[in-house]
Amino acid sequence: MSFxxxxxxxxxxxxxxxxxxxxxxxxxxxxxSLPARQGRLVLPGLASAVEVGFDDRGIxxxxxxxxxxxWTALGWLHARDRLFQMEMMRRGAAGRLAxxxxxxxxxxxxxxxxxxxxxRAEADLAALPAATRQALAAYATGVNAWISAHGRFAGPExxxxxxxxxxxxxxxxxxxxxxxxxxxxxxxxxxxxxRLEAILSPDRIEDLWPADTTPGRxxxxxxxxxxxxxxxxxxxxxxxxxxxxxxxxxAQIPHFPVDAPLPSMASNAWTxxxxxxxxxxxxxxxxxxxxxxxxxxxxxxxxxxxxxRVLAGxxxxxxxGIIIGRNERLAWGFTTTTSDTQDVFVERLVGSDAYETPxxxxxxxxxEEVIRVRGGDPVTLRVRETRHGPVISDLxxxxxxxxxxxxxxxxxxxxxxxxxxxxxxxxxxxxxxGAAREAARLITSPAQNMMVADAEGNIALYLTGRxxxxxxxxxxxxxxxxxxxxxxxxxxxxxxxxRVENPASGMLANANNRVAPAGxxxxxxxxxxxxxxxxxxxxxxxxxxxxxAADFAAMQADVVSVFAREMLPVLRAAPRPDGAGGAAFDLxxxxxxxxxxxxxxxxxxxxxxxxFARTVLTRAGVPEDAQRASAEFLHRILTDPARGRAWxxxxxxxxxxxxxxxxxxxxxxxxxxxxxxxxxxxxxHQARFEHPMLRYVxxxxxxxxxxxxxxxxxxxxxxxxxxxxxxGRFGNIHGAGFRGVFDLSDPAGAWVVIATGQSGHPMSPHxxxxxxxxxxxxxxxxxxxxGEPAGxxxxxx
Numbered sequence: 190m191s192f193x194x195x196x197x198x199x200x201x202x203x204x205x206x207x208x209x210x211x212x213x214x215x216x217x218x219x220x221x222s223l224p225a226r227q228g229r230l231v232l233p234g235l236a237s238a239v240e241v242g243f244d245d246r247g248i249x250x251x252x253x254x255x256x257x258x259x260w261t262a263l264g265w266l267h268a269r270d271r272l273f274q275m276e277m278m279r280r281g282a283a284g285r286l287a288x289x290x291x292x293x294x295x296x297x298x299x300x301x302x303x304x305x306x307x308x309r310a311e312a313d314l315a316a317l318p319a320a321t322r323q324a325l326a327a328y329a330t331g332v333n334a335w336i337s338a339h340g341r342f343a344g345p346e347x348x349x350x351x352x353x354x355x356x357x358x359x360x361x362x363x364x365x366x367x368x369x370x371x372x373x374x375x376x377x378x379x380x381x382x383x384r385l386e387a388i389l390s391p392d393r394i395e396d397l398w399p400a401d402t403t404p405g406r407x408x409x410x411x412x413x414x415x416x417x418x419x420x421x422x423x424x425x426x427x428x429x430x431x432x433x434x435x436x437x438x439x440a441q442i443p444h445f446p447v448d449a450p451l452p453s454m455a456s457n458a459w460t461x462x463x464x465x466x467x468x469x470x471x472x473x474x475x476x477x478x479x480x481x482x483x484x485x486x487x488x489x490x491x492x493x494x495x496x497x498r499v500l501a502g503x504x505x506x507x508x509x510g511i512i513i514g515r516n517e518r519l520a521w522g523f524t525t526t527t528s529d530t531q532d533v534f535v536e537r538l539v540g541s542d543a544y545e546t547p548x549x550x551x552x553x554x555x556x557e558e559v560i561r562v563r564g565g566d567p568v569t570l571r572v573r574e575t576r577h578g579p580v581i582s583d584l585x586x587x588x589x590x591x592x593x594x595x596x597x598x599x600x601x602x603x604x605x606x607x608x609x610x611x612x613x614x615x616x617x618x619x620x621x622x623g624a625a626r627e628a629a630r631l632i633t634s635p636a637q638n639m640m641v642a643d644a645e646g647n648i649a650l651y652l653t654g655r656x657x658x659x660x661x662x663x664x665x666x667x668x669x670x671x672x673x674x675x676x677x678x679x680x681x682x683x684x685x686x687x688r689v690e691n692p693a694s695g696m697l698a699n700a701n702n703r704v705a706p707a708g709x710x711x712x713x714x715x716x717x718x719x720x721x722x723x724x725x726x727x728x729x730x731x732x733x734x735x736x737x738a739a740d741f742a743a744m745q746a747d748v749v750s751v752f753a754r755e756m757l758p759v760l761r762a763a764p765r766p767d768g769a770g771g772a773a774f775d776l777x778x779x780x781x782x783x784x785x786x787x788x789x790x791x792x793x794x795x796x797x798x799x800x801f802a803r804t805v806l807t808r809a810g811v812p813e814d815a816q817r818a819s820a821e822f823l824h825r826i827l828t829d830p831a832r833g834r835a836w837x838x839x840x841x842x843x844x845x846x847x848x849x850x851x852x853x854x855x856x857x858x859x860x861x862x863x864x865x866x867x868x869x870x871x872x873x874h875q876a877r878f879e880h881p882m883l884r885y886v887x888x889x890x891x892x893x894x895x896x897x898x899x900x901x902x903x904x905x906x907x908x909x910x911x912x913x914x915x916x917g918r919f920g921n922i923h924g925a926g927f928r929g930v931f932d933l934s935d936p937a938g939a940w941v942v943i944a945t946g947q948s949g950h951p952m953s954p955h956x957x958x959x960x961x962x963x964x965x966x967x968x969x970x971x972x973x974x975x976g977e978p979a980g981x982x983x984x985x986x
Contacts, residue, residue: 222347235984268356302570311359329356376533377442459699461736475524477925477927478926481921488506526637533599574597612631612632643933664714687711748900752820773853873918876896944959
């Protein structure tokens, strides 16, 4: 027995030592993948040497003899610091995530294979101008030089996964395809509307998605033309979707923040002309609002070229060029237009392989996709397309739906001839708003508001992207596809889209608010988000005659909620609850609507609004998974007494609101303490940045997670979009991962910050070293490096 025990103990000790040795070896291998800060190396494809200096935040300052060499160097730098981020982007776009993550990624892989982004990008690449293809090829050369030199040590994740495949120019186009997809999510809204029409009246549907009909606001939405092809329509005419069928389909569609990489919309941008700028040349601010990740989507860079040419700002790993930033003569930024560029069509089947059209039956275009699954069997997917687009209902009902129809989705960003890559590079070269206008003409996807300012004092806003022209309808509901009544007849010519150049006010702003001109013009969309952020920016721009860069940075950090201020009179008029609810009521009554981190009121406010929305939606019979407590919905029923009575009863919404406050406070008490005055919004509202793959690995999830208390909410200029509350907490998962301010009076006038750090390597000192500056609203100057660089690499041909 003692012999057995002795050898069992030795075996256990040996296993422990082996496990420790394996852990040490893996840790050493991951450490080995950290990139060097100093050195000289040969980079095939360069025409001349490129100098790269790194500042103390790891931001590269590139000096190149020509633009092609600059893009080669940028590709190498992106691969050096963010290759796994690039890998996940192209795999996600291609529907190949399950190859590395297993069956958990099948939902998004099946969706992406049906959309067919890769073959569409391949067709677009072949049709791009030669100069654009040259830039994409140069960028790929730089990426592949890093991959060839480092193999499975190209990034810490590849130590386990193996060396990545070579980068292709078409992979860079996939970034634009993904952005065009996730920033134009209207088709899902169409299905959600159609699903709820089975149980809600038209008035209540209108309340959930209220149209912007405020007098004096630009352009009113067009009235619907033609019957919708949803549950409200007759089966004889529309082949109506059943509630259950749409329920199943919606469950198969990726959604943020679970597996869709981006939420649907948001961003701020504003600019002032020379007369409104303290230093005599325009200022421009831009902060795009996207989903958080570790590392963040953006990568900062400064590129210097001969003749005093400079490019500085935010790049996107996977793409050559500055996405938001400036050159020596021009600054630019983007916000999402929220144009409706997606429509669902109900197609009637003719047999098993064809569908009905105005010209008679037409066969589906069919292809077969095989999805490889890590640790599982391959999945074969039969993909069908109609003349309108991919058959999206095949995600849930591959043989067709029970009523003899399928649902196809038309998406402007899937249309052939996408020249967005050429437009972005043209924008990088533009030196005036006129040249920027021509670049905007080429940016076919996604639909964006492009804010620009030039060194001559001009400012402008142009719409980019394709806007469909519909034969009838407003794109708010699925429509019949067999009779052509709602077909797209083309895209609106660029020159007919809204634009503003050099307004008399000397300032421009957009925060995803309606941009369509008064009196009509091209119809962009029925649905628009509330304009509370836009109005707050307008208040701040009107508050002083002139601005400096620091003033714009302070505006980007503003946490005043105009929405909350408009809700406070309603809250104050509600009956005061007893006990702790009454104490919370008193705190709200004295509040000014600022979503500051050290205050308790934002937590009380959001918990109350969430509880109120769930109460009224549940009473109306809205299923829990379909409840959308948007600010627009809450504003409508709490400020319109008639609509309030329709949802809350004849007594109106004030008693329901009072009860919601009391219940919310009772639910928060066990988590945050019995005294509401001690609660803090910042601690309940943590900004959270997680690695896309390691967040699922126990132990590594916490080691790679980046968190910080945060202020603001979804309606403040400093946007901090909320995740549905969980155990009394409201995660900040969506906001300005990049902020930039650009002063055209100074060639080095660029102030920027990203939410995490430059590196995608968790062991790097630059993994999260910009977090504190980002949280506190500070910006970093992106000018020439003062003194000796923190690192220097010379790339040789």
